[in-house]
Amino acid sequence: MTKFSDLNLNPKVLKAVEEAGYETPTPIQAGAVPAALEGRDVLGIAQTGTGKTAGFTLPMLSLLARGRARARMPRSLVLCPTRELAAQVAENFDTYSKHLKLTKALLIGGVSFKEQDKIIDKGVDVLIATPGRLLDHFERGKLLLTGVQIMVVDEADRMLDMGFIPDIERIFSLTPFTRQTLFFSATMPPEIERLTNTFLQAPERIEVARQATASETIEQGVVMFKPSRRDRADSEKRKLLRALIDAEGEALTNAIIFCNRKVDVDVVAKSLKKYGYDAAAIHGDLDQSQRTRTLDGFRAGDLKILVASDVAARGLDVPSVSHVFNFDVPGHAEDYVHRIGRTGRAGRAGKAITLCSSRDEKQLADIEALLQKEIPRLDSPLKGAEPKPKDTAAAEKGEGETKPRAPRKRPSRAKTKPKTGATQAPEADTAQAPEPAQAPAEKAEAGDGATSRTDTGTEKAKGGTRSRRGGKKGKPASDNNVVGMGDHLPNFLAKSLDERRATG
Secondary structure, three states, rough: OOOHEEEEEOOHHHHHHHHHOOOOOOOOHHHHHHHHHOOOEEEEOOOOOHHHHHHHHHHHHHOOOOOOOOOEEOOOEEEEOOOOHHHHHHHHHHHHOOOOOEEEEEOOOOOOHHHHHHHHOOOOOOOEEEEEHHHHHHHHHOOOOOOOOOOEEEEHHHHHHHHOHHHHHHHHHHOOOOOOEEEEEEEOOOOHHHHHHHHHOOOEEEEOOOOOOOOOOEEEEEEEEEEHHHHHHHHHHHHHHHHHHHHHHHHHEEEEEEEEHEEEHHHHHHHHHHHHHHOOOOOHHHOOOHHHHHHEEEEOOOOOOEOOOOHOOOOOOOOHHHHHHHEEEEEEOHHHHHHHHHOOOHHHHHHEEEEEEHHHHHHHHHHHHHOOOOOOEOOOOOOOOOOOOOOOOHHHHOOOOOOOOOOOOOOOOHHHHOOOOOOOOOOHHHHOOOOOOOOOHHHHHHHHHOOOOHHHHHHHHHOOOOOOOOEEEOOOOOOOOOOOOOOOHHHHHHHHHHHHHOOO
């Protein structure tokens, strides 16, 4: 069996590997390291979790051990699709280069340009970057790629999914033609095949597993989900997820829950926290510092459940993840392999459970066709449980069951107490008496209040017949109706009349 000591690595690099506790390389490492040390281009194809990062990190450090970096001209370049993967690659370089005097820089979004410019100005041996941020620095005149000796493209198929291929092609054109290229991908779609044929020269092809295969150490299962009503689908699906988590018991030490949309990541994380689960969200719209804190907490064991978008499906290396839940069936079959590959790493056992509704059955069939096997169906832990009544508005907003609202009873108008200071109209007294009900026409006339002699009674009759929405019951009175003043005549009118008669 091949050991790291047989790979002709730099002694200082080999010492760091031994201190990290590794003795035997994985198949992808055993195939890629010797070819890379010979200066050849390498095309590595392997499923996630097989040690591809060390497969290019170790030979790079050995080749860069001699030499010196110049300002703004990195000696090597590593391109990664996401910030998290770039940060993980940087950690690998720190681990294996601790006995070497090599410098590195990490160029990712969410970090100040000025801080990154200062590091680049000093000169770096290893530059690790996402394509977008790398081109930003280049266009600002802060970076030159003409000194790149070794270029690495990691997770190339993920670059394709995220639309980075045009950026990758431009970056290739900015580097020297004599560079050495190490190209790694989990799958080889036609576009990636075209890219490798264009920019790699007689590469050593190393394929250690059939493309897009899941590790045999991962126990897979699918729970078919059918909501009782369409407007309750989201809340009932989250309830099913909580039941599945509870059903795993102590076997679930930590877990990653994948959602297709960023908004669902936030909703599921808030729902779990509401019900007392230790959960947090991570997706591309969050601030980089928050994403870093969340990942660090999950790696350290301070956070038990990580709810994520596909930003965490590639390159997130947490060896002890016990469970993966697919809250949504991924749209691409290859993404399923990468998602469940977060568990069962390095030969450990893992479990992956997918929630599948009727509209996702086609995507599930595509996944099974890619895996060339049927994923076992699991019984729902909620099977046989009687659904509790839920308020529709609460079901749309959040979780849980609420008591059904009792129908609101409109109080009888006849029993309504009069306002303070107002005299109750005679019609109200008649309504309270145990006599036959008035005819509709009589009620309408009483409601208009036009024939009332008492001012306060008139106000009560008019105000008391208004509905709760401001309208009137019965036949609406015309706004032009004249209301008489009775037998009383104001003095000022009488006086003016006498004066007129006297003068007349």
